[in-house]
Amino acid sequence: MFMSSSTDWQVDVLEFAQKCIYCGYCSLCPTYKELKWETYHPRGILEQIKLYFTEGTKEEVKLDTSKSLFEAIFACTMCKMCENICLADIPLLKIWEQIRQESFKKGRWNPSMLSLYNKVKDTYNIYGLPSEDRLTWAKMSGLVMTRRTKKKAPLAYFIGCQAAYSGKMGQVAPSVVKILRKTKTNFTILGTDEWCCGSPVFLAGGYSVGKSFAKHNLDELKKLGVKRLVTACSGCYRTFKIVYPRVLGDSWDIEVLHISELANELIKAGKLKLKHKFKEKITFKDPCELVRHCELIEAPRDVINSIPNVRFEELPSNRNEALCCGGGGLLKLNDSELVGKVNSKLISEIEYSEADIVANGCPTCLDTIMTGVKNKGLDVEVIDIAELILRAMGDK
Amino acid sequence: MTLKKKARSRFVRFLGKQLREDRTTLQIYSRDMADLPSLVSIFFQNIPDGVILASSVKDIQTIYSVANETKTPITQRAAGTAGLGGSITYKKGLVIDTKGFEQHYLVNPLDQTVVVSPSYVFSDLQRKLKLEGFSLCSYPSSYHSATIGGWIAHGGHGIGSAxxxxxxxxxxxxxxxxxxxxxxxxxxxxxxxxxxGSHGTLGTITEVTLRVKFDIPLKHQGCTFDSPKELIQGLEEIVRIFPYSVWFLNPEHVALFNETFGYNLPIRYVAIISKEVNFEEEELEFSRLFNNAVRNAGGQILDRRYTEDIWQFRFKSFSMLKQCKDFVVSEVILPIEASDKYIRKLVSKFKGNIHLEGEVISPTHYALMMYLLYDEKLSSLKKTLLNLKLFNLTIGSKKVKGTPYSTGLWFSGYYGKIYGKDELRRYKEFKKSVDPKNISNPGKVLSPKLRFLPIVSLKFAVRLASRLIL
Structure with a gap:
């Protein structure tokens, strides 16, 4: 449904909180499992919402509740496990976003959250770096992107802040570009005019700033006649797929693809051939934003299974039940220790799978898994699915 | 904050940040799954003085030591997914959240057992067991949220109990x-x-060794019956083929099931039967025996298409509650024999509002979940009256020997009725020897005295109210 204003964007949080039947199924929340106090339990958060928003609640009680409520809401990784299992069909993620917004209004964001918000607002990327540096990844990998930048094309590759700026994600964007070039796909990039998709801003509860980002990106894409948009970042993918239609309504008519979907399409059309054989055992970690938010489940598996003689093994918790890496929902900014605790469960599953390569479709997952694997001393290579596809194409 | 100063300082000294006393935390820990009418809470003090997140045996020992010394009542709480008041305080004191317990897990494949901490949620444990080729023998329908410790303290039956x-x-x-x-x-x-079933009144569970089984695939069959009489006859026949689970719904609940999950089941009494099947011959034998059993009882076999994926909805019954504005829920254990009259009585008393869901828990008994669903928000008084009416029907029927599912707070005083008089005597003796000061979950199992009228027990008061008012 089209949301023209921030009021339309909102849901009646109190009404939904009252619908909770207290079954406790949402106890599978990965951060509640670590923190263990029921104040962090999704149903406990709904109880706090009832206390906070009920008319006539004394200011003193509200203040007391807000302290615990805002603390709990920022301990959420937005993995959507709670909403997916909710027996009362409560739109929990929308509620969590709204409470984050309420916390912003009350001036209760922590400094690092506020700093991120200001960085994104001022520099249009999450690192606070100049827009001119958005193409540094290309220079570093020896790719010349001049002829691809801001050129009219039906397909645009949206790089995303992490792939553009972070050294750890240095291989993601070059891999996608090489896949597109090798398959002779006509594509363009926005270059220095690419702005953050707005995901961190929306996750933090900032509606109006997020909307201005959405408008800018849409205008830029329209100028180039873009009909389809591909990205290798699950956060950007979710924002384009779910948030932009809510914010921009019918004017957002661009088809959004994850790189695994596009690769799958190219494989089926015979344009992309995976010929390199892997000796290593491969597993795939479903990013929450792909699997639970956008229900993108089979495309990455189809791609991996197209690799000749591939030894692919699922993680014990996979598809809709995939574990959260702990890095989502801006948790890293609020409690990096908690990220590590949540992540350790996933790392144990990776260890159990005895995989040599963990492929992934999300830079945030990639980062947290890399850290977890390193901390546990596992001999596992963690790569983005774009990198895996490129290697399977025979590129070294 | 009413915790005595001396007691508070002792708990803080030993447990530090594991003790919380802020208003919000206390409020959250003041309820379980049942959203009680405010009228009822006049009679007891459900908001605790503090909550402790216990994480080890040592913590529990410390808590008991200080609680005994300072006569502070403690109430253990696991997932808080039952609605019998077993995990809420009766006279304030401290709630001990046992979900904080450090989790450990060890399968012994030779003995087919698993050693686990009580804070394990059933679905998490089952997932781990399945990776090793094992499975839980039986588990509650609140499988996705209930903990091992909570189920033991509650005294549960469930799926697989048949x-x-x-x-x-x-x-x-x-x-x-x-x-x-x-x-x-x-x-x-x-x-x-x-x-x-002692709700932590005799102590706090810190580790459990459970029997497990090989993960044998289940095959499901379904059947329908036109009347409660046929249903009960059907259950009597079906238990003879040693099923793993028998789950049934009354026509009103079937209609709601269809509406919620997009099914098209016939609006009759529907039963889904599951049996462990190792190989094809066993499956054929199951089909043959099942067909005979259903025909003997006058039922009809349900199309296999309905039963293929129906199993997954076993754990989603409560999602049907979203279709109504308000509800009251209760559960009773009934003998299979002759209980058709009881079902008929229930249906006639509540005319269309009552939804029934049963699970066979032994060759002779089944657990019956009763949902009263309403399209309007109920007033506190009406909800109290409905609770009393349901209470009366749950334990008041003399012709059918029904027993409450568990004691907790609401059915405290019915321990003897559930487990027998000898067991009650043993319970009382043990309680006296290990907890003479009655600090471990007071107000549960044995009926407590009323707050404002300490010569009357809660059991008597509720029973009297249910008789007089109705």
Missing amino acids: QYGGVLEQIVEIEVVLPTGHLVKYTERDHISLFV
Whole structure:
């Protein structure tokens, strides 16, 4: 449904909180499992919402509740496990976003959250770096992107802040570009005019700033006649797929693809051939934003299974039940220790799978898994699915 | 904050940040799954003085030591997914959240047992067991949220109980911290049975060894019956083929099931039967025996298409509650024999509002979940009256020997009725020996005295109210 204003964007949080039947199924929340106090339990958060928003609640009680409520809401990784299992069909993620917004209004964001918000607002990327540096990844990998930048094309590759700026994600964007070039796909990039998709801003509860980002990106894409948009970042993918239609309504008519979907399409059309054989055992970690938010489940598996003689093994918790890496929902900014605790469960599953390569479709997952694997001393290579596809194409 | 200063300082000294006393936390820990009418809470003090997140045996021992010394009542709480008041305080004191317990897990494949901490949620444990080719024998319908410890304290039956029995039959060994502070392990059934259904009044469970089974695939069959009489006859026939689970719904609940999950089941009494099947011959034999059983009872076989994926909805019954504005829920254990009259009575008393869901828990008994669903928000008074009416029907029927599912707070005083008089005597003796000050979950199992009228017990008051008002 089209949301023209921030009021339309909102849901009646109190009404939904009252619908909770207290079954406790949402106890599978990965951060509640670590923190263990029921104040962090999704149903406990709904109880706090009832206390906070009920008319006539004394200011003193509200203040007391807000302290615990805002603390709990920022301990959420937005993995959507709670909403997916909710027996009362409560739109929990929308509620969590709204409470984050309420916390912003009350001036209760922590400094690092506020700093991120200001960085994104001022520099249009999450690192606070100049827009001119958005193409540094290309220079570093020896790719010349001049002829691809801001050129009219039906397909645009949206790089995303992490792939553009972070050294750890240095291989993601070059891999996608090489896949597109090798398959002779006509594509363009926005270059220095690419702005953050707005995901961190929306996750933090900032509606109006997020909307201005959405408008800018849409205008830029329209100028180039873009009909389809591909990205290798699950956060950007979710924002384009779910948030932009809510914010921009019918004017957002661009088809959004994850790189695994596009690769799958190219494989089926015979344009992309995976010929390199892997000796290593491969597993795939479903990013929450792909699997639970956008229900993108089979495309990455189809791609991996197209690799000749591939030894692919699922993680014990996979598809809709995939574990959260702990890095989502801006948790890293609020409690990096908690990220590590949540992540350790996933790392144990990776260890159990005895995989040599963990492929992934999300830079945030990639980062947290890399850290977890390193901390546990596992001999596992963690790569983005774009990198895996490129290697399977025979590129070294 | 009403915790005595001396007691508070002692708890803070030993447990530090594991004790919380802020208003919000206390409010959250003041309820369980049942959203009680405010009228009821006049009679007891459900908002605790503090909440402790216990994480080890040592914590529990410390808590008991200080609680005994300062006469502070403590109430253990696991997932808080039951609605019988077992995990809410009766006279304030401290709530001990046992979900904080450090989790450990060890499968012994030779003995087919698993040693687990009580804070394990069933679905998490089942996932781990399945990776090793094992499965839980039986588990509650609140499988996605209930903990092992909570189920034992509650005294549960559940899915799989028809074949493997209730929770008591699953326990091989239980480790408990007694209110005296002693850590003990019990392996004899006589001792273990005392802790099953005692809601933590005899101590706090700290480790459990459970019986597990090989992960044998289940095959499902379905059938329908036109009347409660046929249904009960059907259940009597079906239990003879040793099913793993028998789950049934009344026509009103079937209609709601269809509406919620997009099914098109016939609006009759519907039963889904599951059986462990190792190989094809066993499956054929199951089909043959099942067909005979249903035909003998006058029922009809349900199309296999309906039963293929119906199993997954076993754990989603409560999602049907979203279709109504308000509801009241209760559960009763009934003998299969002759209980068709009871079902008929229930249906006629509540005319269309009552939804029934049953699970066979032994060859002779079944657990019946009763939902009263309403399209309008109920007033506190009406909700109280409905609760009393349901209460009266749950335990008041003399013709059919129904018993409450568990005691908790609401059915405190019915321990003898559920487990027998001898068991009650043993319970009382044990309670006296390990908890003379009655600090471990007071107000549960044995009926407490009313707050404003200490000569009257809660059991008597509720029973009287249910008779007089109705």
